[in-house]
Amino acid sequence: MPNMAVRVMVASRNYADFASEATFDIKKCDIHRLEEEPPTQAVLTREEGLQYYRTMQTIRRMELKSDQLYKQKIIRGFCHLYDGQEACCVGLESGINPTDHLITAYRAHGYTYTRGVSVKEILAELTGRRGGCAKGKGGSMHMYAKNFYGGNGIVPLGAGVALACKFFGKNEICLSLYGDGAANQGQIFETYNMAALWKLPCIFICENNRYGMGTSVERAAASTDYYKRGDYIPGLRVDGMDVLCVREATKFAADHCRSGKVGDYILEYFNPDLLFFCVVVFETSYFIFHGPILMELQTYHYHGHSMSDPGVSYRTREEIQEVRSKSDPITLLKDRMLNNNLSNVED
Numbered sequence: 001m002p003n004m005a006v007r008v009m010v011a012s013r014n015y016a017d018f019a020s021e022a023t024f025d026i027k028k029c030d031i032h033r034l035e036e037e038p039p040t041q042a043v044l045t046r047e048e049g050l051q052y053y054r055t056m057q058t059i060r061r062m063e064l065k066s067d068q069l070y071k072q073k074i075i076r077g078f079c080h081l082y083d084g085q086e087a088c089c090v091g092l093e094s095g096i097n098p099t100d101h102l103i104t105a106y107r108a109h110g111y112t113y114t115r116g117v118s119v120k121e122i123l124a125e126l127t128g129r130r131g132g133c134a135k136g137k138g139g140s141m142h143m144y145a146k147n148f149y150g151g152n153g154i155v156p157l158g159a160g161v162a163l164a165c166k167f168f169g170k171n172e173i174c175l176s177l178y179g180d181g182a183a184n185q186g187q188i189f190e191t192y193n194m195a196a197l198w199k200l201p202c203i204f205i206c207e208n209n210r211y212g213m214g215t216s217v218e219r220a221a222a223s224t225d226y227y228k229r230g231d232y233i234p235g236l237r238v239d240g241m242d243v244l245c246v247r248e249a250t251k252f253a254a255d256h257c258r259s260g261k262v263g264d265y266i267l268e269y270f271n272p273d274l275l276f277f278c279v280v281v282f283e284t285s286y287f288i289f290h291g292p293i294l295m296e297l298q299t300y301h302y303h304g305h306s307m308s309d310p311g312v313s314y315r316t317r318e319e320i321q322e323v324r325s326k327s328d329p330i331t332l333l334k335d336r337m338l339n340n341n342l343s344n345v346e347d
Contacts, residue, residue: 032235056086087329091246108151115148162202181212199291227296240297
């Protein structure tokens with residue numbers, strides 16, 4: 001008991017000695033058709049750092065457990081794991097509002113968690129149980145939550161959600177995510193055109209993890225500058241392995257979408273039976289959005305495309321290990337916090 005009391009006293013003294021926040025230099029984003037750019041410095045508070053670290057660790061452990069359950073044949077069917085890309089979902093979520101909307105591709109477990117679904121509900125869904133967030137009927141690819149529309153293979157759906165945001169006149173935006181493989185599909189360019197034409201509040205986000213279903217980006221795309229693919233739509237290329245870089249770029253992109261103006265809502269109505277035409281002006285306001293923006297997150301996943309893909313036939317184990325040792329998002333955040341007195345190893 002005396003030893004326990006000493007440990008508690010030491011811990012409380014160390015807690016008081018921690019810095020409340022620190023400022024970090026982050027990688028400069030490449031920009032396209034933008035006069036301004038995201039900041040190259042980011043402020044991180046101790047509370048934010050611990051929250052980001054806990055969330056990324058939870059997602060990492062959940063994915064590793066999913067890998068184990070799949071190999072035990074407790075999880076069946078499709079299963080796309082997210083380990084290695086945790087800075088993307090945590091950084092994006094920290095840069096938007098809970099009322100904003102998000103729709104992603106098949107690698108959806110991390111976003112399901114950051115959108116508020118518990119680990120228990122996600123694992124129940126993966127194992128086909130009725131306690132899952134889609135009652136066990138959606139599995140790995142189709143999980144849903146409030147303002148979250150699951151994993152999809154159809155990119156234009158995100159533009160549809162953004163159109164709804166504009167139609168209802170709320171200050172809400174939609175994040176529409178897809179991979180580097182989907183970036184080469186024709187439908188996405190039609191969606192770019194529609195979103196730009198109608199000035200939809202949509203952030204198109206390409207998670208470039210270097211391989212689309214086992215094919216490297218160099219073999220699949222004549223140009224790998226995915227952030228420029230929107231042509232007339234502004235773009236950003238972001239270090240997707242750094243949660244702070246993703247957070248700051250997301251805030252910048254969200255502000256860009258919302259940087260329109262506020263106007264009065266005008267409803268025009270024609271009644272053919274009464275042969276009159278009226279205009280009704282409500283006191284409530286709606287937002288005129290600036291239009292879409294495109295983000296490319298340069299990231300990496302440690303597993304293959306899905307559980308049926310070992311992920312080592314088209315890339316070497318040495319390549320995976322090099323990314324783990326030099327660019328792992330969890331290790332990067334941990335080292336920053338330890339080296340700047342925001343936390344200690346015990347935390």
